[in-house]
Amino acid sequence: MDNNSKTYKVSKMTLDEYRNTQFMKIMNVFDFSSNLPASLYIESTGLRLPEALYRSCRLTNTRLLIEDYLLNAKKSTMDLTVPRGVSQYSSYGVRACLQQRHLAEEEFISEGKALLLPKYKNINAPLGVTIRSRRSIRAMAGKKLKIEDLSTILYYACGVTGDYELLSEERGETDIRCLDMNAFSKVRSSPSGGGLYPIYLYIAIFNTQGIEDGLYVYLPLTHALGVIKIFDEKEKNRLYQMAEWGLEIDEKKVNFMMFYVYKMYENARKYGDMALLFALIEAGQISQNIHLASTALNLASCDIGGYEKVPLEKFLGIDGLSKHLVNLTLVGARQAESI
Numbered sequence: 375m376d377n378n379s380k381t382y383k384v385s386k387m388t389l390d391e392y393r394n395t396q397f398m399k400i401m402n403v404f405d406f407s408s409n410l411p412a413s414l415y416i417e418s419t420g421l422r423l424p425e426a427l428y429r430s431c432r433l434t435n436t437r438l439l440i441e442d443y444l445l446n447a448k449k450s451t452m453d454l455t456v457p458r459g460v461s462q463y464s465s466y467g468v469r470a471c472l473q474q475r476h477l478a479e480e481e482f483i484s485e486g487k488a489l490l491l492p493k494y495k496n497i498n499a500p501l502g503v504t505i506r507s508r509r510s511i512r513a514m515a516g517k518k519l520k521i522e523d524l525s526t527i528l529y530y531a532c533g534v535t536g537d538y539e540l541l542s543e544e545r546g547e548t549d550i551r552c553l554d555m556n557a558f559s560k561v562r563s564s565p566s567g568g569g570l571y572p573i574y575l576y577i578a579i580f581n582t583q584g585i586e587d588g589l590y591v592y593l594p595l596t597h598a599l600g601v602i603k604i605f606d607e608k609e610k611n612r613l614y615q616m617a618e619w620g621l622e623i624d625e626k627k628v629n630f631m632m633f634y635v636y637k638m639y640e641n642a643r644k645y646g647d648m649a650l651l652f653a654l655i656e657a658g659q660i661s662q663n664i665h666l667a668s669t670a671l672n673l674a675s676c677d678i679g680g681y682e683k684v685p686l687e688k689f690l691g692i693d694g695l696s697k698h699l700v701n702l703t704l705v706g707a708r709q710a711e712s713i
Contacts, residue, residue, distance in 0.1 A: 448648055475560075479593040482600040489585065489599040492522055494529035499670035508665055511674035512620060514706030516627030519582040523671050524630065527705065528592050530667040531575065531632075531660050532564045560595055564660045567652035572640035573660060573700075576602070576633040576690050578613060580626075589690070602691060616685050619678050619704075627706055632664065634701035635692055657701045668705050678702040 387396075482488040537558040559569060566572070575592040577599070579585050588604040603609065617625035634657045642649040661677060668675035681702050687694040 443647075443650075446647070447651065476595045479596050479598070479600070482593060482598070483596065487601040488593065488596070489590070489601065491525040491528065491597050491599060494526040494533065494597075495522055495671075497526065497530065497667060497670045504666050504670050508669045510665075510676040511708065512622035512676050512704075513709055514624065514627040514629070514674045514704075515709045516581070516624070517707040519629040519673075519707060521582060521584045523673065524579070524582055524585070525597070526671060527664055527667045527673075528575070528577075528594075529597060530563055531664045532562045532571070532573070532592070533594050533597060534560045535563050536561045538569065562594060564656065564663055566656050567641060567649075568644050570641040570644065571656075572637050572649070572653050573656050574635045574637060575660070576635050576692075578605075578631040578633070580610075580629055582629055613689060616682060616689065619680055623676075623704070628704045629706040630704075632703040632705065633686065633690055633699055634660065634703075635690065636698045636700045638696045638698065654700060661701060661703055664703055664705070672708060673705055674708045675703060675705045678704060 479488070538561050539558055561569065562571065571594075577590045577592060578588075579590060579599075580587050585599070586604050587610060589602040590599040591602060592598075593600050605613075613631075614625050617623075617628075617631070619625070636650075636653045636657070638649065638653075641652060645652055665675050665677075679702075681699075683699055684694060686702075687697075687699050690699065692699070
């Protein structure tokens, strides 16, 4: 690289050059990391520091848990138990549970712990242009965010877009008894395996119009925020101390941190071990919706993978057993040079 012009010269390396000049250097890295000579194709393809480096242990287990998961996942279609959609569930109890989900959200409202969001904006940005211009932007401006922008991002993330009838006249289901006259489930802007929606969005909000800094959960069926706790300075600083996610990110300039919480039993009862895979796919689809909506609204956004899972779960008030943090997205106002 030329330090003055900031240009790079790139040349292609032949296989023989790689073998003669680079291969042994890489072998040395593997030897250091595993404390044993190894080939490039040992149990795992990823490098990590095993116990051998800090416990003076000669042998250690370098196998990754994901290998066991993938090797044992979906060996046959029977692993999916009942491969049916919501409208075809044979269990009335399952369908009744789905159609009564709004009652849990109404508890927030009846207890005065819900903040109804304004109507979302109608995003008219061309899809192709939005996809091509999407970038992970970590440097944010720290300006106040409009509550309409937050409302819009949440709606396009996983907001309700329609109803889905749970009864079927073809099966002779013309009568129903339940807590109210609701015979529908809700469909959302993001897809979900079996329409079960096990991913919940917990949001740490800062410097946003009309909203106190605090921790909330998105209530998609009522398009509202459920209040979990309002931040005092101690709680805010506690979160900031856990939010050291890179030199480019100033956590105090982020407008909201979106925590994706997977509630395991909401889809594991149907899909067994495959439920985790479906939930992670759903989290990725929600994340992409958030990034595209943020791009269309001219906001900065990025996903974070290097968070400390257990401390953040304690901060969110989830148990880390049946409820797990599986992803994290930051959103904030763009700096002028990023626009």
